[in-house]
Amino acid sequence: MLTAILTDIHGNREALEACLARLEPRNVGRYVFLGDLVGYGADPGFVVDTVKDFVARGAIALIGNHDSAATGNPERMNDDAMLAIEWTRRQLGPEQRAFLENLPLTAEDGDRLYVHASAAEPARWPYVIDERSAAQSLMATDAAVTFCGHVHVPALYHISATGKIAHFDPLADVALPLTQQRRWLAVIGAVGQPRDRNPAACCALYDDVTRELTYVRVPYDVETAARKINAAGLPLFLSARLAWGR
């Protein structure tokens, strides 16, 4: 079965729609959303409603730190992010807020673990940015494959039976076999705010029969997404960074 994995949509309707349109013809058996549905972008309501529909049809969705903040929990964030969260809070209706509040921190599916930030202390949202932080996540779970987001930069970590950890920089559209001899931690790049200097939205497909993971990049209508951020009166940096991809 093919599983589509999307994370860090951050209220970016154009990026989400472009990814869903790319994934739809692939006969996806299950959708998984790794959190941060809102924050930064101008369409939080649309994104929450869309993901809610998917969940009603069997999708998995998790909570991210921006979703948690948007429902009123205090989270540490920089000023631009905080401004966006305060704006986002005002956009969400009670039903949308309730949906976000009730999302779980982690989900398991077979030998796979899904989490927004890291399997190590998921509620504290640590970043997986190097071998050390990847090791902490890998040590905290027995799952053969962990999928996470949060970082906005795609990466693939693996740990061998002898405990050696390594980082790999995945190329788009190359099927990567995740062998059973070792355990893997896949950081999926962001749908709504990529930061690896490639502005194309990032999502992933995982085939649990062949155990192949494919990172997918989808160019989308950045201009409209940015214009809407500006029209909402959100910080200019949040719209400008979409075209830079960082």
Added chain:
Amino acid sequence: MSEPAAPDIRDLDAGQIFDGFRLEAPLNPGGMANLWRVTREGETLPMVMKIPLVHGSPVNIVGFEAEGMILPRLAGPHVPRFIKAGDFSNPYIVMEFITGQSLKARLDETPLRPAEVVEIGVKIALALHDLHRQHVIHLDLKPSNIILRESGEAALIDFGLSRHDQLPDLLAEEIQGPIGTGPYVSPEQVQGNRSDPRSDLFALGVILYFLGTGERPFGEPASAREWRRRLWRDPAPPRAWNADVPPFLQEIILRCLDVDPDQRPATAAELAFALRNPECVLLTERATRTRRDGMMKVATRWLSARQPQPPRARRSVAGQLARAPIIMAAVDLTPGHEALSDAVATTVSRLLATETGARLACVNVMKTSLLAIDPTEDAEGRNIHLQRLVALKHWAHDMPIPPERLTFHVLEAVDAAGALVGFARANRADHIVIGARTSSALRRYLGSVSAQVVAESPCTVTVVRKAANA
């Protein structure tokens, strides 16, 4: 399988059936794994099952995992076809059993005749080029990993030390220090670099040396410490062992064995091209060298090998191949069409200005008639072939490319387009530049050479027209 308790795959005997495969007979165990000939109902392809050793070394274990990642991604006649892999609890890989002769079986007959060394070298180089085009560097090329198929191609086996440049390099992460086979491992592998496809050309150089002389250029060093010696000590020239090795072959072998990958042929296709076109190989001092380098040179290399290595620019396999394309200029020397051949020359010059690592093959076709026996001399008794060659060299005399990367070929054929396409295919050309004569009713009726080349070529084709008169 629906058996209640799956037997451990390592305890199997001949005749047993595992996962649908019937074990027929064990093969000579490789150093890395147990090998069984297997059959399966409805499958006519000869197959082999590879089962990792229970108490293998880390290189064995990770190498088996890496091969399982790489082999299913390879295709074509130069690799065994992947059939199936087992799961984690019962690891195995089933692949095509390549019928043919292992190159190892020929080692007792060395030194081979130079013509045969060249023929085998071309086959291996073409197999390597096919592998490199699929993003994989073999990194353990040696006679026991090369099978000469009955159909003529060389097939490469055992990808346990290989590197796929789009997948994680599991071996580099797991193993500290160099990985390879002593007599064949390249200097850069000794220094821990596993990302250069020209490492395979070094190993092929060792093989050609061995086939041509009966000697191994670096002996059989046992320890990885001894492997380092090849960083400074050059081998005796092949002609010192066997004077029958022609100078062009010594030139090619010693270039392959250069410590600096930049001094080797840039791609396996270029190496195959050189082996097939001895007259085009520019002979340097290497070709006629009779002894090894003097102590001064060796001492200099020894000192530089002790320096910490400057970080090399990371070269992907695809990147290395793209840097050294084979460009083929199809040159029409018919009188009256000088403007067109000039336009082709201009286009080729522009290409060479951007493709600084390119090799240029200038090709002219001498049309022959189907029925009559064509004269080889003109009315004044001059050699027509030679005249064409001179004209071709004149055409290219201003090309911005060093002579060692420029070659000339006069083909004789009834079907000009077919000959050009055949040349491009055989020599793995990456880009053809060809002129198109101006359109006319007759050409539209008969079809043009350039149109047929565009339609049938295996690579990019640029069609050049001379500027129209306003």
